[in-house]
Amino acid sequence: MWSPEARPAAAAGARLAPELVRLAAGDARAGPGLLRRIDQRGCGLSGKPLGGYDTATLASDLVAPMDALGHQRFAVAGHGTGMWIGYALAADHPDRVDRLAVAEAAMPAVSPSPPLFDAVRYYVEALAADPEALRGSFAAYLALDATIAQNEQRKTRGLALPVLAIGGAEGIGEGAANAMRLAADDVQSVVIPGCGHYYLEEASQEILATLTAFLAPYRESI
DSSP: OTTTTTTOOOOOTTTTTHHHHHHHHHOTTOOOOOOOOOOOOOOOOSSSOOOOOOOOHHHHHHHHHHHTTOSSSSEEEEETHHHHHHHHHHHTTTTEEEEEESOOOOTTTSSOOOOOOOOOOOOOHHHHOOHHHHHHHHHHHHHHHHHHHHHHHHTOOEEEEEEEEEEEETTTTHHHHHHHHTEEEEEEEEEETOTTTTTHHHHHHHHHHHHHHHHHHHHOOO
16 A cells, blocks of 8 residues: 555565565655555465455554554555455545556446356365465455445445556456456456456556556656
8 A cells, every 4th residue: 555654555466566566665756655465354474364355344453553553544455355344445545545546356246247256276285284374365255245245335425536456358358347447437458468366466567557657646646
């Protein structure tokens, strides 16, 4: 996440994170920057409690460390379930989020048709080795009923901030943009050719260029 004070940015993948660190660091014109990469509840190094996996709670989980770090406003980027959380963060805390970049997910209660979520065999051995990690990684899906109810309320008040929706041509394509157009007034769509859901690993340079262009007006306005 980027903020006016230090331009923090949410990194969206291990491979891309170093590139975003350099982007957040800025240049002679934009000034210094700062990257804040946060594992959502139930994933990575974050705690894995038994409850609280609806997107309202997951969004609040992100606001708390930004408060503690003194970042009043910031830009947000989220991939997969990070798109759900990013939307909730922008809708529930509109005074905090300046720009939102989301990618590669259907949006519960917002997408034009009921979303179909594929089970991806990714890091299976690492997840299976830790029952708590496995449970935590599925918890956001188990909380879908609560998230759907929350999104039904959120979509009644459209987002006014600029939104960038990214998809892989072999993944969701225009799906992320089609969903966000039902929830936001100012949506830019980018489809990355030749890659699927894990475009962060497949096309990191293209994503870096896309985020750099999208975030440039925000950085220059500070």
